[in-house]
Amino acid sequence: MASEFSLAIYPWVFVSQWTGTTWDDRYEEKPHSTPEQEAALTDAEREALFLERNRFADLPLVNYTTQYGMGCFEGLKAFPQPDGSLKLFRPMDNGVRMARSMAGLHMPAFPVEGFVDAVRGVVTRNQEIGFAPVYDPGWEADDFASGASMYVRPFSYSEGGIGVNLSRFPYFIIVTTRVGSYFAPGDSSPTSTTRRVRATPGGTGWIKCNSNYVTSALAKMEAEERGFIECVFLDAVERRYIEEGSSCNLFSVLDDETLVTPELGDTVLPGITRTTVMELAREWGLAVEERPLAIEEVMDRGVEFFGTGTAAGVTYFSSVTHGDVEKTFGDGRMGPITQRLLRTLKGIQYGAIEDTYGWMVPCTSPVATAA
Numbered sequence: 001m002a003s004e005f006s007l008a009i010y011p012w013v014f015v016s017q018w019t020g021t022t023w024d025d026r027y028e029e030k031p032h033s034t035p036e037q038e039a040a041l042t043d044a045e046r047e048a049l050f051l052e053r054n055r056f057a058d059l060p061l062v063n064y065t066t067q068y069g070m071g072c073f074e075g076l077k078a079f080p081q082p083d084g085s086l087k088l089f090r091p092m093d094n095g096v097r098m099a100r101s102m103a104g105l106h107m108p109a110f111p112v113e114g115f116v117d118a119v120r121g122v123v124t125r126n127q128e129i130g131f132a133p134v135y136d137p138g139w140e141a142d143d144f145a146s147g148a149s150m151y152v153r154p155f156s157y158s159e160g161g162i163g164v165n166l167s168r169f170p171y172f173i174i175v176t177t178r179v180g181s182y183f184a185p186g187d188s189s190p191t192s193t194t195r196r197v198r199a200t201p202g203g204t205g206w207i208k209c210n211s212n213y214v215t216s217a218l219a220k221m222e223a224e225e226r227g228f229i230e231c232v233f234l235d236a237v238e239r240r241y242i243e244e245g246s247s248c249n250l251f252s253v254l255d256d257e258t259l260v261t262p263e264l265g266d267t268v269l270p271g272i273t274r275t276t277v278m279e280l281a282r283e284w285g286l287a288v289e290e291r292p293l294a295i296e297e298v299m300d301r302g303v304e305f306f307g308t309g310t311a312a313g314v315t316y317f318s319s320v321t322h323g324d325v326e327k328t329f330g331d332g333r334m335g336p337i338t339q340r341l342l343r344t345l346k347g348i349q350y351g352a353i354e355d356t357y358g359w360m361v362p363c364t365s366p367v368a369t370a371a
């Protein structure tokens with residue numbers, strides 16, 4: 001297996017399990033040397049080390065998560081700041097959503113306060129041993145498009161079991177890894193609707209659960225094979241209203257400068273970046289609407305089209321193809337509202353723009369963040 005495919009999990013992880021009465025928490029330090037020493041290893045040696053770090057020997061392999069996809073997860077980032085600290089973006093919101101997802105899968109929910117503490121605990125421990133991206137002033141030149149951050153992945157994992165069942169004694173685990181930009185920067189970023197259905201009324205589309213990602217991954221791969229960078233899911237019933245991308249919420253700026261995004265319901269994932277974008281746009285005086293958004297409306301009246309998510313940030317889309325009709329937004333480059341949202345969001349996250357919203361939560365020791 002080529003080494004570029006290995007997952008480089010940072011050494012410190014958090015593992016907890018619901019015992020029936022309490023969450024049994026622990027931090028675990030996986031095998032590692034210094035980042036410099038690890039960089040100097042041969043590919044084979046590094047591969048072996050990364051595999052070792054991705055091994056959780058005391059967790060059951062055969063369980064409701066591995067057999068039936070009974071699990072949920074979160075994704076958030078710790079951003080390197082100019083003063084050397086790391087800050088999390090709206091981690092409480094992820095904690096609330098994780099608890100809602102776990103409850104939505106009828107498993108005991110990991111408490112929100114414990115969630116933020118555990119995320120900070122893992123990030124801080126990794127930073128203390130040198131495993132964390134460091135702020136680079138060079139990122140300012142492209143408005144942090146090239147910026148790196150620490151990706152935090154909390155997830156549930158069931159107890160052992162083989163019959164179809166709900167998890168009653170779930171684990172709650174947090175791992176972290178370095179990330180750069182998600183969509184490869186390019187001159188254009190065309191999208192296409194997919195005939196696949198991501199979520200159905202009464203289904204689990206509103207839960208950030210593992211099982212939703214099977215169809216998402218298939219549709220995204222099929223879109224990529226046709227030269228698109230992202231797929232656009234339409235509603236399951238009328239096959240007409242825009243819902244989401246493969247793992248991002250969607251917005252369109254219409255010809256009267258209204259910003260429209262599909263309303264939440266049981267088929268749309270309540271993205272934290274989605275909320276953030278709406279809050280910023282409303283503050284700027286833009287009309288923001290959450291409502292059914294037909295693909296025809298976007299093709300007739302859309303002047304900008306973009307996706308939002310922790311991984312994607314704000315990603316502009318140059319066009320959408322539906323059936324055999326292609327609609328290009330503006331001149332096919334990033335529109336002004338998308339650009340302003342992207343710059344503002346990244347600027348706040350990387351500490352270049354003052355956070356007047358209370359979104360950024362210090363992660364490192366108080367001394368380091370006092371500067």
Ligand SMILES: *Cc1c(COP(=O)(O)O)cnc(C)c1O
Pocket residue numbers: 075208244246247248249269270271272273274308309310311
């Ligand atoms: C995670 C996710 C998003 C984006 O949510 P953020 O909180 O902004 O990261 C959007 N759609 C789906 C299906 C998701 O799983």
